[in-house]
Amino acid sequence: MDKLFHIQPSRTVAAITLSLGLILGAGAGSANAAGGAPKPEKQEWSFNGMFGTFDRGALRRGFQVYSEVCASCHALGLIAYRNLEDIGFSEDEIKEIAAEAEVEDGPDDEGEMYMRPAIPADRMVPPFANDNAARSSNNGALPPDLSLMVKARIGGADYLYGLMTGYKEDAPDGFELSEGMNYNTYFPGHQIAMAPPLDDDMVEYADGTPATLQQHARDVTTFLAWTASPEMEERKSLGIKTILFLIVLTAMMYALKKKIWAKLH
Amino acid sequence: MSAPGKQKDWKNPVMNWIDYRLPIFSFIENSVGSNYPTPRNLNYWWNFGSLAGVVLVIMIVSGIVLAMQYTPHVDYAFDSVERIMRDVNYGWLLRYVHMNGASMFFIVVYIHMFRGMYFGSFKAPRELVWIIGVMLLLAMMATAFMGYVLPWGQMSFWGATVITNLFSAIPLIGESIVTWLWGGFSVDNATLNRFFSLHYLLPFVIFGLVFLHLWALHVHRSGNPLGVDPKTEGDTIPFHPYYTVKDAFGLGLFMIVFLGFVFFAPDFFGEPDNYIEANPLVTPAHIVPEWYFLPFYAILRAITFDIFIIPAKLGGVLAMFASVSILAILPWLDRSKVRSARFRPVYKQFFWLFFANCILLGIIGGKPAEGHWIPIGQAATAYYFLHFILIIPLISKFEKPLTPPDSISAAVIKAEPDNGGAS
Numbered sequence: 001m002d003k004l005f006h007i008q009p010s011r012t013v014a015a016i017t018l019s020l021g022l023i024l025g026a027g028a029g030s031a032n033a034a035g036g037a038p039k040p041e042k043q044e045w046s047f048n049g050m051f052g053t054f055d056r057g058a059l060r061r062g063f064q065v066y067s068e069v070c071a072s073c074h075a076l077g078l079i080a081y082r083n084l085e086d087i088g089f090s091e092d093e094i095k096e097i098a099a100e101a102e103v104e105d106g107p108d109d110e111g112e113m114y115m116r117p118a119i120p121a122d123r124m125v126p127p128f129a130n131d132n133a134a135r136s137s138n139n140g141a142l143p144p145d146l147s148l149m150v151k152a153r154i155g156g157a158d159y160l161y162g163l164m165t166g167y168k169e170d171a172p173d174g175f176e177l178s179e180g181m182n183y184n185t186y187f188p189g190h191q192i193a194m195a196p197p198l199d200d201d202m203v204e205y206a207d208g209t210p211a212t213l214q215q216h217a218r219d220v221t222t223f224l225a226w227t228a229s230p231e232m233e234e235r236k237s238l239g240i241k242t243i244l245f246l247i248v249l250t251a252m253m254y255a256l257k258k259k260i261w262a263k264l265h
Numbered sequence: 266m267s268a269p270g271k272q273k274d275w276k277n278p279v280m281n282w283i284d285y286r287l288p289i290f291s292f293i294e295n296s297v298g299s300n301y302p303t304p305r306n307l308n309y310w311w312n313f314g315s316l317a318g319v320v321l322v323i324m325i326v327s328g329i330v331l332a333m334q335y336t337p338h339v340d341y342a343f344d345s346v347e348r349i350m351r352d353v354n355y356g357w358l359l360r361y362v363h364m365n366g367a368s369m370f371f372i373v374v375y376i377h378m379f380r381g382m383y384f385g386s387f388k389a390p391r392e393l394v395w396i397i398g399v400m401l402l403l404a405m406m407a408t409a410f411m412g413y414v415l416p417w418g419q420m421s422f423w424g425a426t427v428i429t430n431l432f433s434a435i436p437l438i439g440e441s442i443v444t445w446l447w448g449g450f451s452v453d454n455a456t457l458n459r460f461f462s463l464h465y466l467l468p469f470v471i472f473g474l475v476f477l478h479l480w481a482l483h484v485h486r487s488g489n490p491l492g493v494d495p496k497t498e499g500d501t502i503p504f505h506p507y508y509t510v511k512d513a514f515g516l517g518l519f520m521i522v523f524l525g526f527v528f529f530a531p532d533f534f535g536e537p538d539n540y541i542e543a544n545p546l547v548t549p550a551h552i553v554p555e556w557y558f559l560p561f562y563a564i565l566r567a568i569t570f571d572i573f574i575i576p577a578k579l580g581g582v583l584a585m586f587a588s589v590s591i592l593a594i595l596p597w598l599d600r601s602k603v604r605s606a607r608f609r610p611v612y613k614q615f616f617w618l619f620f621a622n623c624i625l626l627g628i629i630g631g632k633p634a635e636g637h638w639i640p641i642g643q644a645a646t647a648y649y650f651l652h653f654i655l656i657i658p659l660i661s662k663f664e665k666p667l668t669p670p671d672s673i674s675a676a677v678i679k680a681e682p683d684n685g686g687a688s
Binding site for chain 2: 050078083147148151152153154156188228230231235236238239240242243246247249250253254256257260261264
């Protein structure tokens, strides 16, 4: 090798260019984060990490928060009542929960549409018949479906938790808040149509968990993480088995490769 | 390819009977078997070709099964994908494999291409292997773009709108071409339907191109890290078992990474916005393509000024297409007789600079086109093209390469262990 190139300046150049790009990138990224909203704080979630699962208590409480608070405006269109079995509700409980809502069915033998109580196979009944009905009851704002919310926002569960706990009663000095809007630290642009949805003692938990605003937000976020990725626990457990198998197989392939190539010398 | 008369006498009489009439076993033996001589010094960068082939098969198989459950209609597409995720047995696995498989395909193919550029695999007599490879990249890009539209999320819809609108930059007939592509006056059901049809068709075109790629490869066979042709029998080893087992080991490592994403970070490469159903009335704050298009997207957006009579928009589109097609003439831009960068001290420097510039372009492509990103993107774009049209021809003219060893076996036996390559 030529002496001049022993120190490999080429790679140094590459490394410098790369790190420069990354630094520039990181700088612009934080300055740009959609409308200047700060990054929501990282939370400890039961479902984080390779071995994370959904905290069963939080799921149940979260469902309670959703049905008693959120469900009056937000649909959960991708979830059927029967899916609640996955998070520990019994068949009878689910039948009872479903029967509280009414769905349109038909046409019957006379050709008429009719209302009947929902059954476990039905999707959760939305609060409004359509988007226009939803808008007219909400000052023109459309409360989005929450089924995929945790996957559909940058920051995921941390963002949702931040949003629900990030309301400020008064906007900071100099911030022009429009009529009927609310100030939120983490919402892009800070102006959100949704009034603060949660407060202390909003829901009375059956298991005696203290009913703080933070607890409500934590529980309902866990529940919505499940509605977004109901396959998560099965996925991770299959994943661990698969990766362990692959590590053993690959190690064997490496040994075999060594053995076969040893003959070459 | 198998030559007549090169049939082996198989121990199994049934195989012999078949092989005499249809020499399929001899064909395998002569293509990837013990009768295919391969340079003995290939390093692990040579694993990525066969990996790309495996990923293609994974994509076709998972895609065919997904198509059995998917509904290509604007009213049902988004929900049918969510139905696959929730109600189809192992549907989430199929979909996450297909989704992450696309990213893996590009990672593998980009490494495969950089390997070719570093070790001069594109040089005579393998120019056609390289050119077919560039065609493969184009076909892959078209397939990936149309596949991304199918889940009908916000990024699907707006990505499709932005990219199809590029064709409107063509003078005079541009607008008509866009209407023709859409099958209407906006990205709508007709667009989704034809994209689904083409997304199913193109992988088989890719498969055909792969066949040509391998056919051309098998005429002059694999290059190698030293870039010198095998001369004696000692320079080569049979593909099987040496490289079959090495590829199998590499495949194992690759699957650990690939399935690691599938099982533990399936949305790592994705955009959260694509979990919102497409809505023509709401434009996302930042429309970004998938990561593997970002360098080309940066080049597209770098042309913010008119060039003589070419308006900026058309200039950007031309630059973007040129950035891929210029690869096809690389064998004639680089006239150095020495293939491998190991013996090309100057080229080696500029190879890494080019590599870093590609990464930089990728970073720029993911940023909003504002502030200091615009001049940085323009500089990186200029450098991208300068590398091909100026730097490479000049280097190949003035560089004094080192003397490569006389033969593979001479170098390998002297310098064991030498598997590092470009690492």
